[in-house]
Amino acid sequence: MTTAETGAATDGALSPTRAIFDMAWPMTLRAMMLHGVVVIDAFLIAGLGEEALAALGLASAVGGLLLGILLAFSNATQILVAQGFGTTQPVALKTGFWCGLIVNVSAALIGLIITLFAAGPIIDGGAHSLWIASEAKQYLAVFTIVVLAEAAGQSLSAHFNGCGETRRPFYSYLYAVPINIVVSLVLIYGLFGFPAFGVTGAALGSAVSAVVRAWYLAHHLLRENGPSLRAPGWLHGSLWRALRRHLAFSLPVAATFISANLAGSVCTLIYARLGVNEFAAMTLIQPWIMVVGTVGMCWAQATGILVAQFLGRGAPEQVLDNFLRQAWRGAFVTSFVVSAIYVTVCLSSGWIYSDLQPETRAALLIFLPTLLFLPFPKNSNAICGNTLRAGGETVYVMHIFVWSQWLFRVPATAALVYMGAPVGWVFSLFLLEELVKFPPFHLRMFKGHWKKAMV
Incomplete structure (x- = not known):
């Protein structure tokens, strides 16, 4: 383009x-x-x-x-x-x-x-x-x-x-x-x-x-x-002032990434207490979630970039609303695509990983219901997160990610694993975490303060 x-x-x-x-x-x-x-x-x-x-x-x-x-x-x-x-x-x-x-x-x-x-x-x-x-x-x-x-x-x-x-x-x-x-x-x-x-x-x-x-x-x-x-x-009068504003905007985004990686590492250590086959299944499916999930995440990032350009041009609220309505429709379509790929991977696991034991393949099939629905709230949340960041609300987005990880996902993972819950329940926390983030993201979007961002 x-x-x-x-x-x-x-x-x-x-x-x-x-x-x-x-x-x-x-x-x-x-x-x-x-x-x-x-x-x-x-x-x-x-x-x-x-x-x-x-x-x-x-x-x-x-x-x-x-x-x-x-x-x-x-x-x-x-x-x-x-x-x-x-x-x-x-x-x-x-x-x-x-x-x-x-x-x-x-x-x-x-x-x-x-x-x-x-x-x-x-x-x-x-x-x-x-x-x-x-x-x-x-x-x-x-x-x-x-x-x-x-x-x-x-x-x-x-x-x-x-x-x-x-x-x-x-x-x-x-x-x-x-x-x-x-x-x-x-x-x-x-x-x-x-x-x-x-x-x-x-x-x-x-x-x-x-x-x-x-x-x-x-x-x-x-x-x-x-x-x-x-x-x-320079914007704001000098390079030093511009740099301080840039850093204030950027640090929450970096903190969000660091928190996500630390939470993921902690959860991986907890998964290690699962059975060998269940842990192997978790290890195999997570790279697929990351790689295939980029389809929806990049759609959301592109949405955020265009929203930022709209805000820079001083676009009226009606233009932003119409744009986001169609962006969400597109996100819904990408969610279907991602969901279909997840299902294909799980159903083809015996062919993709021919040396897997039957117990590991069975665990992958247990993940199917979660993978079927996961892309829809995840991609919608991503649209919200990137749009709010475009409006300057990086601190708010950081809080949603950090608290959903450390107050919900990590302790819930530890509780389920240590109680000996089925691996399907443990894996379902990927979906439940997105549902926890769903209300604060969408309520903030509908309030519309981000539309009045001074850029």
């Missing part, structure tokens, strides 16, 4: 459904490719044996958290860029981009400093051998390049997304992923006369890929939007 098309979308020349779809599909494919990088690395390293996979798992757990925090800050940045794009003021785009880049680079540096002191003991405690610990630390040392490159790359992606040009970040992965595969394969196994770095070779491949992706995005940003980044002045 080009800048002109995005402007047409927010002016009403394109139908809301078409405008959201044009923005959402590149974001969806990009998200799936991002999740697939870890799968690819594991597949390439599998030939080195189980200990190499264990080293990768330990290192990627730490590195993945750092990248996730950068992605959370970037999601906040793309909302602010979208607001600036809606105002059609070059200084607003400039402020949003540079503040986002400064926040991302600062977060990366702080995260790397913490990792320098904390990662060693964590890896030593989780490694089953000195070799695994050594390989994991070497992987992380090289992965610092990935973190720094992605700090820039995610900021650049946020700028393009906020301007409605979601295809550009997607195209960057079309270049980066094949480079990652080829370079990793060569350096892991020492092909074509190169030294064999083993597990560290995968990190080197990711580093080369991340640097190329950041360069590609920077090149196109300077070529397409360079003049707006050199506009004189």
Whole structure:
């Protein structure tokens, strides 16, 4: 979707459904490719044996958290860029981009400093051998390049997304992923006369890929939007004031991500007390929920970006209401699609995972009723969350996520598991958590304070 098309979308020349779809599909494919990088690395390293996979798992757990925090800050940045794009003021785009880049680079540096002191003991405690610990630390040392490159790359992606040009970040992965595969394969196994770095070779491949992706995005940003980044002045009078406002908006979004990851980790530790087959079923289905669920989540993110652009243009309430009505209809359709994929995965589990024991496949089938209904409240809540963030209510959205996780999902999971409840009941908490969030999200939306946001 080009800048002109995005402007047409927010002016009403394109139908809301078409405008959201044009923005959402590149974001969806990009998200799936991002999740697939870890799968690819594991597949390439599998030939080195189980200990190499264990080293990768330990290192990627730490590195993945750092990248996730950068992605959370970037999601906040793309909302602010979208607001600036809606105002059609070059200084607003400039402020949003540079503040986002400064926040991302600062977060990366702080995260790397913490990792320098904390990662060693964590890896030593989780490694089953000195070799695994050594390989994991070497992987992380090289992965610092990935973190720094992605700090820039995610900021650049946020700028393009906020301007409605979601295809550009997607195209960057079309270049980066094949480079990652080829370079990793060569350096892991020492092909074509190169030294064999083993597990560290995968990190080197990711580093080369991340640097190329950041360069590609920077090149196109300077070529397409360079003049707006050199506009004189800053919003709010100075870079420092703009940075403080940007950080105040972004921190709750990052806190929401960190809370979700911590809650997920705690729940995974609790799931470990289930039976072996039940725990295996939970472990298998959760990546499917994350990857397939990106269809609905990216539809909601595209909705939030367009709402932010509307608010930046000062669109009347009737325009916002009409847009959201059609956005919700589209979310309902995506929910059907996601639900159908979940059902297909469960019914095909015997074919997809041919070596599974019958008890594990039976547990996956028990998840069917929850998976059938889960996308509908989840995607509706996502529409609310992204819209409220577009209106500046990031703190309110953070509270809904944090309290539903720590006052409901985590304690309820612990209670059911320790009482020996059936695994289907435990899994149903994914759906019940969305139902807990449903009233506060939708009531806040219907109040409409977010429509009067000052952007």
